[in-house]
Amino acid sequence: xxxxxxxxxxxxxxxxxxxxxxxxxxxxxxxxxxxxxxxxxxxxxxxxxxxxxxxxxxxxxxxxxxxxxxxxxxxxxxxxxxxxxxxxxxxxxxxxxxxxxxxxxxxxxxxxxxxxxxxxxxxxxxxxxxxxxxxxxxxxxxxxxxxxxxxxxxxxxxxxxxxxxx
Numbered sequence: 001x002x003x004x005x006x007x008x009x010x011x012x013x014x015x016x017x018x019x020x021x022x023x024x025x026x027x028x029x030x031x032x033x034x035x036x037x038x039x040x041x042x043x044x045x046x047x048x049x050x051x052x053x054x055x056x057x058x059x060x061x062x063x064x065x066x067x068x069x070x071x072x073x074x075x076x077x078x079x080x081x082x083x084x085x086x087x088x089x090x091x092x093x094x095x096x097x098x099x100x101x102x103x104x105x106x107x108x109x110x111x112x113x114x115x116x117x118x119x120x121x122x123x124x125x126x127x128x129x130x131x132x133x134x135x136x137x138x139x140x141x142x143x144x145x146x147x148x149x150x151x152x153x154x155x156x157x158x159x160x161x162x163x164x165x166x
Contacts, residue, residue, distance in 0.1 A: 013105060013138035020114045021144065024154065028145045030137045038108035038140045040075025047134055047143065052076035052126070055133040055151065057110040059099045059119075060084065060091040068094065068102035068119040071162050072112050072135070072151065074126040080164040087160060088120050108140035113154050121157035123148070128159065 010018060010030060018030055037043035040054040047054075054075030062069050069088050071079050085091045096107050104116035112121070112135055127133050127148045134143045135151065152159065 011139040011142065013109060014142040016114055017111050017138040017142070017144070026144070026146065026150070026154075030142050030144045032139075033141045033143065036108070036140050037136065037143055043134060043136075043143060044075060049134065050076070053130050053133050055112070055124075055127055055135045057112055057136060059094040059103060059107075059110060061094045061098055062088060062120065063090040063092050068098070068115070068117065070103070070110070070112065070115075070119050070121045071124065072121065072127070072155070072157065073124040073162060074133075077124060077126055077163040079162050083160075083162055083164075084122060087122065105136070105138050106140070109136045109138050109142065111136050111138045112151065112157075114138070121155050122160045122162055123152060123155065123157045124162050125159050126163060127151070 033046035040051050040056045043054045044051040052074045055072050056075050058071045058079050060069040073079050102117050132145050134145050137144045
């Protein structure tokens with residue numbers, strides 16, 4: 001069973017997300033999963049939704065300026081790095097330390113808002129087909145729901161075709 005925790009009981013990184021959500025008037029609570037939501041599949045099981053409704057955050061390092069590039073992708077999609085690179089420039093891998101330094105969250109709980117540095121962002125066009133999606137709330141066990149339109153508004157990120165064709 002999922003747990004909706006009061007702000008006092010949320011992990012510190014999720015408290016930061018809760019404060020941001022409150023500031024912008026987002027009315028959906030942060031849900032803490034009993035088991036990890038580090039992967040889209042784990043989160044989907046914990047939430048009782050499809051993997052595709054999990055909006056996973058994948059971070060890359062742009063080679064030209066060392067900027068963080070975040071792709072918020074449908075959990076059922078693999079990100080086509082070549083498509084993303086064609087839009088934002090050549091990409092490299094982002095290790096856990098890079099993600100923590102540039103984005104401000106640990107891998108597995110990377111939220112699409114509240115980054116420590118401005119990042120380049122893209123939103124997977126496939127998320128637009130769902131009335132609601134779930135994103136990480138700063139911790140591997142914490143998530144919150146929003147519409148794809150709210151995700152676009154919160155991030156100011158363009159919607160793009162980023163999926164690897166199978």
